[in-house]
Amino acid sequence: MAKLPTMFSLRHFLVLSLALNVSLLLRLMMHQGAQKAHKERTNSVTEEHHNIHKSRMVISSSSSSSSTSSFANSTSTTGGYNRVINLDHGDPTAYERFWRQTGDKSTITIQGWQSMSYFSDVTNICWFLEAEFGREVVRLHNVVGNAVTEGRHIVVGTGSSQLFLAALYALSPTDSPEPISVVCATPYYSSYPSMTDHLKSGLYKWGGDAESYEKEGPYIELVTSPNNPDGHVRRSKVNRSQGFLVHDLAYYWPQYTPISAPADHDLTLFTVSKSTGHAGMRIGWALVKDQEVAKKMTKFIELNTIGVSKDSQLRAAKVLRAVSDSWELGNSKESESFFKFSHKLMANRWKQLRLVVESSELFSLPKFSPAFCTFFNQVLEPQPAFVWLKCEGNVEDCESFLRGHNILTRSGTHFGVSPKYVRISMLDTDENFNQFLDRLSAIMS
C-alpha cells in the first residue's frame, strides 16, 4: 500500500474535494430546476386537459333533438342511474388508452420559430400541404392497403368536413342557373343536409335520398362506406351519366371493417379523427384524381381558412408514422400495433353488446356478413364505429325512449329515416361504454 499523503496535503485535497462537491451540487440543482419548470409547463397543459375533462362532467339537462345543440351537450355526470350517458357524438376517446402507452414515439415538440409561414410547398397544387404529412398519408395507405394513392393529388383539410365542402365547391358547375343537387342514400350522415344548405349556396343544394332521386342533369352523389350511421358497405345508387361521386371513407380502416381492396375512386375523403382517434387535431385528407378538381378544392380552402394548421399537420404526420411503424415493426409484448389494439377493442365491444342485446325483444342490431380482410389476412366481421340500434315493438321514438333512461343517442330522423332507429357511439371511453351496457341490461330486465 502506498504511503498516505502528509496531513498538509490531505487537508488540501479535502478542501478541494469539498469545493468540487459544492460546485457539482449547485449545477445539479440548476438542471433539476430547469427540468421542473419544463415539467410544470407540460403539467399545466396536462392539468388544463384534466380540467377540460372535468368540465365535461356536467349535467346535460336539455335534450338534443337536433345535431346542432347536441354538440354543446356532450357530457356525462356521475351518479348511478341518474347519470346521463351521452353517446350522441362520435368522440373517439376510446383510443386514448393506446396513445398513452406509445410515449415519445407520438410526442411532438415545435419550436417558437417553426412553421410560421402561410406556405408549405408552393410548387404543389395544394400549396399548404406539409410534405411530411403527405408522405405519411401515402405510407399509411400502402401499409393498410385501403386506398390507391398513385396518380392522386393530396389535398389536406381542417377535418374531412372542410374537404366535403371543398368537394361540393369544386364539383359544382360555375355557370349553371340552378344549384346542382347533392344526394345520398338514406340513412345518410346527419350533418350532410345542414352542411350543404346552411349558406343557401347558389352553387349546390341538398337533394335528399339518392335512391329516389330522379331529376335530370348533373348531380353530386355522396357515398359513405362503411356507412355512417349503420356501418354497411355501400356503392353509388344513382349511377347515371353527369354524376360526380364523393366517396367518404372515414371508416374504411381495419378496426371497423374488412379491407377488401384499395379504394380506387375519383375523390376520396379520410380523416384522422376516425383512423387514429385524434379528433381535436382537425385534420383530414382527400385523394383526388382530377387536377382541376384538386385546384378548386385548394382554392376553396384558401378562401375559407387560408390553408390548414401546420402544427396539426406535423403532429398528424408523427401520429400516422407511429401507426405505420407500430405495424411494420411487428407486434410484441411491449408495443402492440395500433390496428391490433383497435381491432381488439372494437371486437370486444361488439361481442359484449351482442351478448347483452341478443335475446332482447326490445332492441335489435344490424347483421353483418363476414368478409376476407387483406390487412389482417383472415375472414372477419365488420365492427362499425356506431351501433344502429332499432327499438322494436311499440316503441316508435327510440331516441325519446332511451333519453328517458338517461342515454343520449341520435334519432334516425336526423339520418332521413324512421325514429325507431338511433345511432349510438361505440368509440367513447371504457367507462361510458360499460355503463351503457349496464343501463341496457337494466332496461331489459
Next chain:
Amino acid sequence: MAKLPTMFSLRHFLVLSLALNVSLLLRLMMHQGAQKAHKERTNSVTEEHHNIHKSRMVISSSSSSSSTSSFANSTSTTGGYNRVINLDHGDPTAYERFWRQTGDKSTITIQGWQSMSYFSDVTNICWFLEAEFGREVVRLHNVVGNAVTEGRHIVVGTGSSQLFLAALYALSPTDSPEPISVVCATPYYSSYPSMTDHLKSGLYKWGGDAESYEKEGPYIELVTSPNNPDGHVRRSKVNRSQGFLVHDLAYYWPQYTPISAPADHDLTLFTVSKSTGHAGMRIGWALVKDQEVAKKMTKFIELNTIGVSKDSQLRAAKVLRAVSDSWELGNSKESESFFKFSHKLMANRWKQLRLVVESSELFSLPKFSPAFCTFFNQVLEPQPAFVWLKCEGNVEDCESFLRGHNILTRSGTHFGVSPKYVRISMLDTDENFNQFLDRLSAIMS
C-alpha cells in the same frame, strides 16, 4: 482556530468527499444526456422545416394578376436583377428572427394522447375554445390595452378569415328574401369580395364601396383599422340604423400603429398571423358582445370544420404568453420584448424605405400623422404592415411596371381602386426587403 481532525478522520472525510464527487458527476452526465436526446428530436423537426424552406426557392414564372393564383407563386429565386422578389402576400417571415432567440419559452411539446377529443369546454358557448388560449388572449389585450375584453365572448377561428365568414353568417337575417349587402370603403382588403361571393350565398352578397352605398335596409359594413392595404386608421362610413359592423383589427398592434384606446366594438377580429407572425398556425379570435351572435358564429365553425385545431390553440397560447411575459418581465440585453423588437423592425424598414423613395418622382408613399401611443407612452408614427405605393407620372399600371422589374406586388384594382397603386408587403424576410430597396434604387437611378 479549531484543532484539525486527526489524520485518520481527514482520510475518511477525503474518501467520502471523493465518493460524493463521483456520484454527483455521474448524475450530471445523466441529465446532460437526456437534454441532448431532447435536442436531437427537436433538430429532426427543424431539419424538416429547412427542407420545406428550400422547396420554396423555386422560379415563379407566371404572373399573378389575381390574388387567387398569386398564393401559388409566393417564392423568389436567387440571381441578381433577374431574381423575382415576391412581396404580393403578407407572409410575416420578418418575425422569425425574434422567435429563434426565445428558445424554450415559446416551445411546445404535445404528447400523443393529448387533445384527442372534439370538445374543449362544453359549458362555454364556443365549446371548442381551449381555456388556456382564451386566458392568454385576455391577458395580451390587457397588457397591450388594444381591446376591451370585459363582457365579450371569445370565439376562436381557423384564422380571422374563418371568423369573417362566421360573422357574415351570424349577422345575416335568416328569413330575408334578399341577401344582405356586405360593404367596405375602398381601398378594401382584396379578399373580401371573393370570400363573400364565392359560394353565391343567399344570405349575404358583396355590395361594394361603403362610401357610395345607398341601398335601403340592413347591411353589414366591414371596418379594417389600421386598413389593409393603406395603413390608415378607419371608422365606419355608412352610419345608418340597421347596420351591423364587423371590425377587423388584425393590425391594431403597437408595432404597426399607435394604440389610442382599447377597441370597444360589438364584433372585433384579431389574428395571430399579424400580431406574432405565426401565419402557419391558422388561429384568429373574435371578441363578441352579443351572445346570440357568438352562438351563431360557433355554429358556423361547427358546420365548417367541427371546431378549431387544439394543437394550434395550445401553441398559440404558448406564443401569446411569451409575448406578454416578454413585456411584463421587462426588457434586458438578453431578452428584448416582442413589441420592442417588432416596433424597431418596422421603424427601421419604413425609415429606409422613405430614404430611398423620398426624392423620387416615380413613386410616392402615404403620409401618416404621428399620434400618442398608450402602450409605448410616447408620440409615434404609424408603420403599417404594407406599403401602399403610388406610381406617379405616366405609369398607369403600377403592378405591371414593377413586375417588369421583377418585383411582384398586388395591384390597386384588387382593392377597388386605381391601378396606379400597389400594395407591397413590409413583413417579408430581411433579405427580400433589402433586395426590394436595392431594386427600387436601381429603378430610380
